[in-house]
Amino acid sequence: MQVIVAKRAGFCFGVKRAVDIAFRESKKRRKVCTLGPIIHNPQVVQALREAGVEPVEDPVGYEAVLIRTHGVPRDRMAVLQSSGVEIIDATCPFVKKAQRYAKLLFEEGYQVLILGDPEHPEVKGILSYAGSDVVVVTNIEELPPLKERVGIVVQTTQPVTSLKQLVQKVIERTKELKVFNTICNSTALRLKETEEIAREADLMIVVGGKNSANTKQLASLCSSMGKRVYHIEEVSELKREYFNGVKKVGVTAGASTPGWIIQEVVEWLQAVG
Amino acid sequence: MQVIVAKRAGFCFGVKRAVDIAFRESKKRRKVCTLGPIIHNPQVVQALREAGVEPVEDPVGYEAVLIRTHGVPRDRMAVLQSSGVEIIDATCPFVKKAQRYAKLLFEEGYQVLILGDPEHPEVKGILSYAGSDVVVVTNIEELPPLKERVGIVVQTTQPVTSLKQLVQKVIERTKELKVFNTICNSTALRLKETEEIAREADLMIVVGGKNSANTKQLASLCSSMGKRVYHIEEVSELKREYFNGVKKVGVTAGASTPGWIIQEVVEWLQAVG
Numbered sequence: 001m002q003v004i005v006a007k008r009a010g011f012c013f014g015v016k017r018a019v020d021i022a023f024r025e026s027k028k029r030r031k032v033c034t035l036g037p038i039i040h041n042p043q044v045v046q047a048l049r050e051a052g053v054e055p056v057e058d059p060v061g062y063e064a065v066l067i068r069t070h071g072v073p074r075d076r077m078a079v080l081q082s083s084g085v086e087i088i089d090a091t092c093p094f095v096k097k098a099q100r101y102a103k104l105l106f107e108e109g110y111q112v113l114i115l116g117d118p119e120h121p122e123v124k125g126i127l128s129y130a131g132s133d134v135v136v137v138t139n140i141e142e143l144p145p146l147k148e149r150v151g152i153v154v155q156t157t158q159p160v161t162s163l164k165q166l167v168q169k170v171i172e173r174t175k176e177l178k179v180f181n182t183i184c185n186s187t188a189l190r191l192k193e194t195e196e197i198a199r200e201a202d203l204m205i206v207v208g209g210k211n212s213a214n215t216k217q218l219a220s221l222c223s224s225m226g227k228r229v230y231h232i233e234e235v236s237e238l239k240r241e242y243f244n245g246v247k248k249v250g251v252t253a254g255a256s257t258p259g260w261i262i263q264e265v266v267e268w269l270q271a272v273g
Numbered sequence: 274m275q276v277i278v279a280k281r282a283g284f285c286f287g288v289k290r291a292v293d294i295a296f297r298e299s300k301k302r303r304k305v306c307t308l309g310p311i312i313h314n315p316q317v318v319q320a321l322r323e324a325g326v327e328p329v330e331d332p333v334g335y336e337a338v339l340i341r342t343h344g345v346p347r348d349r350m351a352v353l354q355s356s357g358v359e360i361i362d363a364t365c366p367f368v369k370k371a372q373r374y375a376k377l378l379f380e381e382g383y384q385v386l387i388l389g390d391p392e393h394p395e396v397k398g399i400l401s402y403a404g405s406d407v408v409v410v411t412n413i414e415e416l417p418p419l420k421e422r423v424g425i426v427v428q429t430t431q432p433v434t435s436l437k438q439l440v441q442k443v444i445e446r447t448k449e450l451k452v453f454n455t456i457c458n459s460t461a462l463r464l465k466e467t468e469e470i471a472r473e474a475d476l477m478i479v480v481g482g483k484n485s486a487n488t489k490q491l492a493s494l495c496s497s498m499g500k501r502v503y504h505i506e507e508v509s510e511l512k513r514e515y516f517n518g519v520k521k522v523g524v525t526a527g528a529s530t531p532g533w534i535i536q537e538v539v540e541w542l543q544a545v546g
Contacts, residue, residue, distance in 0.1 A: 167450075168437035171440050172436075172454075176453055177440075177452045
């Protein structure tokens with residue numbers, strides 16, 4: 001059986017950086033916590049717990065608190081700073097940029113639109129930097145009344161098609177538009193590569209947290225192509241009978257899936273022969 | 274016979290302003306010229322000539338030179354200024370804005386795109402303010418290689434659909450985009466009103482220079498709706514037999530058609546009864 005593994009499977013740049021920082025800090029033997037689970041992957045959260053890094057809602061009693069990739073709202077950061085706890089900022093640098101641009105647009109006097117999911121922690125963080133004249137846009141069909149000068153920033157995981165639709169709607173109704181395209185292309189590239197592999201594979205294995213939005217997106221893409229798919233968190237979920245008569249199996253994984261879990265899956269599949 | 278006249282027929286704001294300035298200057302009895310024909314309407318050019326305002330290519334020997342609505346390139350303006358001739362600047366204020374915004378985008382370090390017709394005098398003027406890193410975009414399918422920071426200004430008479438297509442193409446390929454929507458909506462509104470009138474009229478009369486692009490656009494809109502259309506420059510071109518059996522006639526006119534010509538046409542039609 002041929003095993004095709006997506007090159008872009010697993011950790012994106014920001015997640016890898018944050019997890020590396022967390023493990024490095026754990027070795028300094030300080031009492032470290034993360035503000036909420038570091039990523040949507042229970043195995044990584046568990047591994048960090050074993051290394052002494054706890055996910056908490058309130059870092060009271062800890063020496064240091066790690067800010068996860070999504071970032072935190074400005075006022076939350078201020079409270080942490082004044083509490084005296086050491087802050088290890090593992091906010092994804094691309095998210096940080098979106099925060100900075102939201103602040104800049106506000107300072108330059110633009111009405112700020114944030115394209116994204118208002119319930120997502122990343123968007124809540126960006127929003128907190130955008131001043132008072134800001135709206136989160138989820139449904140492009142329902143724009144707020146627009147001013148003459150509009151600025152746009154984007155949640156890093158939004159599809160570029162949504163941004164294209166938004167800018168063409170806005171430009172027709174305003175005099176000046178400034179857009180920071182803060183979309184990180186790692187999600188789009190991972191989907192594209194997964195689609196290419198699914199096209200030639202008989203069966204797809206999607207590895208990642210059952211609660212990870214981007215992993216679920218990979219699995220539903222494969223199903224929508226009419227492929228048989230198994231979405232698993234760990235190698236132990238695989239069964240030999242899945243592979244009867246399978247000539248080519250494709251493997252992909254979400255941005256929060258660690259390399260070691262992908263590796264175990266690949267080795268198991270190769271051993272099936 | 275019912276005569277329906279478009280409210281927006283004839284001079285737009287910028288043209289009216291320029292022609293008024295020209296007639297006012299002619300009364301000061303100075304030797305005045307315009308740099309090229311003031312607008313694409315032979316009757317207005319002739320009326321100004323009779324008032325002593327000549328269209329010329331070079332204002333040598335004149336006391337004062339009038340800059341027409343489209344504006345002039347920066348270097349041409351500099352030559353005029355150093356020549357000592359008095360300059361009467363009748364550039365349309367909306368075109369002037371587009372020139373200023375092109376300059377601003379250049380100063381702010383953007384690669385500048387001008388959406389428009391590179392052969393049009395207005396675009397040549399705007400281009401001259403946009404510095405060295407500038408491209409005129411006519412065909413949206415053929416974009417130049419884009420930099421990380423792109424700025425857009427638009428020829429004032431472009432359709433907004435072209436701008437919408439351009440921004441969505443560009444935003445996908447760049448990190449930062451600043452757009453000044455310098456489209457003047459008078460062209461769009463005139464087309465819309467003409468369409469509404471043509472829908473209920475049996476016959477359309479389009480009044481304006483045979484070489485006026487926006488007047489020709491009005492005539493071809495009416496034809497495309499399956500209506501009988503006469504594109505005339507003057508009332509003398511109308512014939513009684515055109516109106517046999519006509520119950521409703523619609524009248525519209527381009528941005529360079531003076532009110533007095535439209536008025537003559539309307540009075541003639543009303544007299545037909």
